[in-house]
Amino acid sequence: MIFEPFSIKGLPFKNRIVRSSIGGKTAHWDGTITSAFKNFEKRFAENEVAAIISATIAVDEKRASPLQYPVLSHDRFIKPLAEAVKAVQQYDCRYIIQIGDVGGHTQTSLFNEAEDAKSASTLFDFFFGYKTLHRAMSQEEIEIAIEKFGEAARRVRETGADGLEVTASKGYLIHQFLNPAVNRRTDQYGGSVEKRFRFLEEVVRTVRQKVGDDFLFGIRLSAADYNYLPLNIRLPLRFPLRQWYFGNTLKENLYYAQKLKTLGVDYLHIDKGFGFINPKGNPGAFPLHEIKLYYNGNRHLSFKAWMRSVLVNTIPEFILSPLANIGWKDIPAISADEARRFRDEIGLPVIANGGFQDRRLIEETLQAGKADLIAMARPLLANVNLVRLFKQGAFLPPNPCTHCNRCPVRTANFPLGCYDPSRFASQEEMEAQILEWSAASDERLAYQENANSMAEQLADK
Numbered sequence: 190m191i192f193e194p195f196s197i198k199g200l201p202f203k204n205r206i207v208r209s210s211i212g213g214k215t216a217h218w219d220g221t222i223t224s225a226f227k228n229f230e231k232r233f234a235e236n237e238v239a240a241i242i243s244a245t246i247a248v249d250e251k252r253a254s255p256l257q258y259p260v261l262s263h264d265r266f267i268k269p270l271a272e273a274v275k276a277v278q279q280y281d282c283r284y285i286i287q288i289g290d291v292g293g294h295t296q297t298s299l300f301n302e303a304e305d306a307k308s309a310s311t312l313f314d315f316f317f318g319y320k321t322l323h324r325a326m327s328q329e330e331i332e333i334a335i336e337k338f339g340e341a342a343r344r345v346r347e348t349g350a351d352g353l354e355v356t357a358s359k360g361y362l363i364h365q366f367l368n369p370a371v372n373r374r375t376d377q378y379g380g381s382v383e384k385r386f387r388f389l390e391e392v393v394r395t396v397r398q399k400v401g402d403d404f405l406f407g408i409r410l411s412a413a414d415y416n417y418l419p420l421n422i423r424l425p426l427r428f429p430l431r432q433w434y435f436g437n438t439l440k441e442n443l444y445y446a447q448k449l450k451t452l453g454v455d456y457l458h459i460d461k462g463f464g465f466i467n468p469k470g471n472p473g474a475f476p477l478h479e480i481k482l483y484y485n486g487n488r489h490l491s492f493k494a495w496m497r498s499v500l501v502n503t504i505p506e507f508i509l510s511p512l513a514n515i516g517w518k519d520i521p522a523i524s525a526d527e528a529r530r531f532r533d534e535i536g537l538p539v540i541a542n543g544g545f546q547d548r549r550l551i552e553e554t555l556q557a558g559k560a561d562l563i564a565m566a567r568p569l570l571a572n573v574n575l576v577r578l579f580k581q582g583a584f585l586p587p588n589p590c591t592h593c594n595r596c597p598v599r600t601a602n603f604p605l606g607c608y609d610p611s612r613f614a615s616q617e618e619m620e621a622q623i624l625e626w627s628a629a630s631d632e633r634l635a636y637q638e639n640a641n642s643m644a645e646q647l648a649d650k
């Protein structure tokens with residue numbers, strides 16, 4: 190079934206494999222994408238994925254996170270993005286732009302800024318975001334945030350993209366409003382499950398109005414929050430403790446999905462967990478060294494950031510490593526069973542995400558009707574030609590992704606690529622692969638051509 194075409198809202202997908210969002214340092218400091226963004230995306234399209242879902246593109250430039258990640262908060266960002274969209278579409282590959290707002294999970298900033306603390310409620314969360322305290326948004330700030338989603342959605346359509354996805358997952362701002370441990374509001378945006386949905390509902394209504402009824406519009410939704418993973422230090426405690434410990438379960442998320450269907454959303458993209466990164470969203474190993482690197486790089490930003498870095502540097506690794514690894518496990522097709530519940534009970538097309546790589550498992554998931562499309566990130570970063578290999582009959586690539594999870598953390602500081610040394614014969618080989626991903630920019634190629642022609646001219650003299 191992998192190679193059976195599929196369509197959503199009349200939009201054809203040539204096979205069932207979608208490249209999931211992969212964010213990285215592919216923009217200038219102001220958030221305008223560089224040509225590395227285009228070249229990065231193009232490589233997946235050339236290698237036969239049916240569609241690409243972009244990195245989460247920030248709707249608010251004040252919370253571009255991390256720095257040098259793409260932003261869509263102004264019309265000046267449309268043109269360069271439109272060029273990237275076109276470059277992908279020439280390979281009969283659909284391009285869906287995902288937009289989002291990280292809210293209080295903002296990872297880095299030039300300076301400590303009040304905007305980076307904005308969330309559903311005021312609380313202390315040890316693991317996510319650099320701000321010591323997340324702060325509740327005012328009614329006016331909520332309205333501005335919704336407006337920013339709407340304006341970014343309009344821009345998405347103007348880029349010529351095939352569709353738009355809003356992330357209500359990953360522990361980002363919308364997810365912060367949905368999650369009962371994070372949303373402690375007592376106004377119309379918090380309290381009951383209906384009220385926690387209100388922020389997302391207003392975003393969906395605004396976005397739909399901006400992009401029109403004929404434009405593909407999906408939502409990335411977490412099937413269950415698992416607040417206790419990776420580390421639930423959200424203080425003060427929230428009662429009932431069951432909600433604080435687990436967050437939303439499948440039951441509440443099915444309720445949200447039903448409402449989304451009524452609001453006219455076209456598909457659901459299902460993953461699991463709360464926060465980036467978390468063991469349910471990125472099943473595999475805990476990247477302790479990469480987390481240390483990240484904490485060390487940002488410790489100047491706040492007291493909490495400094496404290497985290499002191500802790501990870503002083504606790505001996507033989508104690509820290511087993512503790513930090515609690516809950517981290519490589520679980521294949523981690524959200525496939527939940528995806529089936531959404532597909533069966535809501536009746537919208539479903540993309541399943543997380544822990545796919547083996548062709549047999551992808552085939553089984555599709556055959557069993559658990560999902561219509563399968564999204565992959567890390568395995569495609571490790572083997573960009575994975576779909577071609579499947580076509581040639583392979584079940585797994587010869588050098589598969591190990592789900593070591595170094596890439597999603599390391600690339601907040603460094604270029605995109607695979608950072609697992611066990612997959613490479615030498616450090617030079619690993620470096621060359623990273624350069625191939627991220628530095629294959631038009632500027633570099635032009636520079637190379639220029640250097641070649643200068644060398645020829647010198648040789649002629």
Ligand SMILES: Cc1cc2nc3c(=O)[nH]c(=O)nc-3n(C[C@H](O)[C@H](O)[C@H](O)COP(=O)(O)O)c2cc1C
Nearest residue numbers: 209210211212244245470543544565566567596597
């Ligand atoms: C380097 C990297 C960057 C990512 N960036 C984003 C992102 O910008 N937005 C998002 O929603 N998910 C992001 N993800 C999560 C992936 O889209 C995907 O959900 C996750 O890696 C699990 O899928 P996999 O098992 O196929 O890797 C990223 C993952 C990686 C590895």
